[in-house]
Each structure stands twice: as C-alpha cells, then as structure tokens.
Amino acid sequence: MDLDLSGKRALVCGASQGLGEACARQLAQQGAEVVVLARTAEKLERVCQTLAAEQGQAHSYIAVDASDTPALAAAVAAELENGPLHIWVNNTGGPAPGPASAAAPEAYANAFGQHLIAAQTLLQLLLPGMRSAGYGRILNVLSTSVKAPIPNLGVSNSIRAAMANWAKTLAGELAVDGITVNNVLPGLTQTARLDSLMAHIADTSGRSVEQVAEGMRAGIPVRRFGEPEEFANAVGFLASPAAAFINGINLPVDGGSTGSL
Numbered sequence: 001m002d003l004d005l006s007g008k009r010a011l012v013c014g015a016s017q018g019l020g021e022a023c024a025r026q027l028a029q030q031g032a033e034v035v036v037l038a039r040t041a042e043k044l045e046r047v048c049q050t051l052a053a054e055q056g057q058a059h060s061y062i063a064v065d066a067s068d069t070p071a072l073a074a075a076v077a078a079e080l081e082n083g084p085l086h087i088w089v090n091n092t093g094g095p096a097p098g099p100a101s102a103a104a105p106e107a108y109a110n111a112f113g114q115h116l117i118a119a120q121t122l123l124q125l126l127l128p129g130m131r132s133a134g135y136g137r138i139l140n141v142l143s144t145s146v147k148a149p150i151p152n153l154g155v156s157n158s159i160r161a162a163m164a165n166w167a168k169t170l171a172g173e174l175a176v177d178g179i180t181v182n183n184v185l186p187g188l189t190q191t192a193r194l195d196s197l198m199a200h201i202a203d204t205s206g207r208s209v210e211q212v213a214e215g216m217r218a219g220i221p222v223r224r225f226g227e228p229e230e231f232a233n234a235v236g237f238l239a240s241p242a243a244a245f246i247n248g249i250n251l252p253v254d255g256g257s258t259g260s261l
C-alpha cells in the first residue's frame with residue numbers, strides 16, 4: 001500500500017493544536033512538507049519544530065485568522081510562490097455551542113464566513129497547483145453531525161451540513177483532474193475543543209465535568225474518547241496515493257457512536 005507523501009506539500013489548517021496538529025504530524029511522518037495554519041504564531045512555531053523531517057522537509061507556518069478572508073488569501077497566495085500545495089486539510093475552530101433556536105443570526109453569518117467562505121477562498125487558490133500536478137487531496141474536518149445533528153450544537157450542525165454538500169459537489173467536479181475531496185468526521189476526541197464543550201455542559205447542567213465525561217463515554221461503543229492520532233491516521237490514508245479511488249465520502253472516526261450509516 002502506497003502511503004508515501006515524499007515530494008508532496010500539505011497545507012494543514014487549524015493546526016496549532018488538537019486534530020489539526022495531529023494531522024500535520026501524520027502527514028510529515030509520511031514524508032510531506034507541511035505548512036501549518038492557525039491564528040497563534042507561537043503555537044505554530046512550536047508545532048513546526050516538532051514535525052518529522054527525516055526527508056529534508058522544510059516545514060513552515062502561516063499565522064492568520066481564517067475569518068479575515070483578504071488576509072487569508074494574501075498569506076496563502078504568498079506561500080504558493082514556494083510551490084503547489086497538493087494536500088489540504090481544511091480545518092478550523094468549531095462554532096460555540098447552544099440551541100439552534102437561540103443563536104443570533106450573526107453567529108450563523110460568522111460561521112459561514114470562517115468555514116465556507118474561507119474554504120472557497122482557499123480552494124480557488126490551491127486548485128491550479130493541484131491540477132497542474134495531477135494530484136490533489138482535499139480533506140475536510142467536519143463532524144458526525146453531518147450524519148445525525150447533535151443536540152445543543154445548532155450553528156455547528158448547520159455549517160457542517162453546508163460544508164458537506166459543498167464537498168460532495170466538488171468531489172464530482174474535480175476527480176477528473178486527480179483531485180479527491182473527502183470529509184473526515186471526528187466523534188468525541190480528546191482535545192481542547194472537547195474539554196471546553198464538557199465544561200459548558202457541566203456549567204449548564206449542574207453536573208461535574210467528570211460526570212459529563214462519563215455520560216459521554218457511555219454513549220460510545222468503544223467506551224472511550226478518541227485520540228487525535230487515531231483521527232490523523234484516517235487523514236493520512238486518505239491523503240495518500242493508496243486512496244486515489246476513494247472520493248466524495250463522509251468517514252466517521254467515532255468509535256461507532258453515530259447512529260446511522
């Protein structure tokens with residue numbers, strides 16, 4: 001099975017911690033040169049320094065807010081001067097929790113900007129290089145809410161659905177050029193995002209964080225949270241030459257917790 005990414009360059013967004021950081025680590029291990037992107041330069045610099053570079057890769061970072069579309073476009077366009085980016089892990093922070101009915105209209109507009117508008121901006125910058133290389137792997141980090149909406153994540157559920165249909169449409173358009181588009185759907189995975197969600201539920205329910213965590217683990221058939229590296233394993237496979245015939249899927253990495261096919 002060909003998992004080798006040497007000679008390939010990868011852009012991993014939301015990579016200063018959590019799932020994005022784990023994906024950057026996995027892709028670098030497979031030989032890719034990785035550009036990590038998020039808002040916090042110090043964290044990104046630290047991540048860069050820890051990525052595998054046995055094949056002489058020169059990893060780098062872009063510190064930018066993905067909701068500032070002009071700044072995002074300028075920073076990624078400048079990076080493309082160094083060569084095409086063949087692999088794109090499209091990831092960013094999740095919207096704040098809360099019921100759909102209570103969210104301010106602006107919360108939906110902001111999520112649309114940070115997720116879909118940012119994604120479309122990056123897509124149009126990255127496509128020419130992927131097309132001329134005849135190799136593209138677009139991996140969208142979404143959520144299992146694409147398959148079954150999650151209570152109390154109203155804005156998130158809505159924007160993930162929009163992203164999933166954007167991706168499925170692109171999968172049909174781009175495969176002819178050697179570019180695949182797939183969605184990887186994290187279940188409950190041990191990151192700062194999960195910690196803040198559990199703290200929010202504890203605050204609003206009067207339970208302790210440990211009680212909340214216990215309740216969540218009980219709903220996962222494997223009875224534990226995922227590790228970021230387990231999510232990154234799926235991304236590393238889908239980014240590789242071995243996954244060339246897999247296109248347009250939603251892959252849950254959730255320990256079996258999603259109650260639908």
Ligand SMILES: NC(=O)c1ccc[n+]([C@@H]2O[C@H](COP(=O)([O-])OP(=O)(O)OC[C@H]3O[C@@H](n4cnc5c(N)ncnc54)[C@H](OP(=O)(O)O)[C@@H]3O)[C@@H](O)[C@H]2O)c1
Nearest residue numbers: 014015016017018019038039040066093094188189191193
């Ligand atoms: N962990 C889970 O259990 C789980 C489950 C389902 C879905 N998800 C979703 O999967 C994604 C990644 O999850 P995670 O747990 O790794 O989240 P996380 O720990 O909160 O990490 C989010 C990453 O995105 C970056 N980011 C946030 N806002 C940004 C912005 N405006 N511009 C650029 N970068 C931004 C953050 O870095 P900076 O703060 O430095 O910008 C960080 O690197 C999120 O969308 C999350 O909602 C996670």
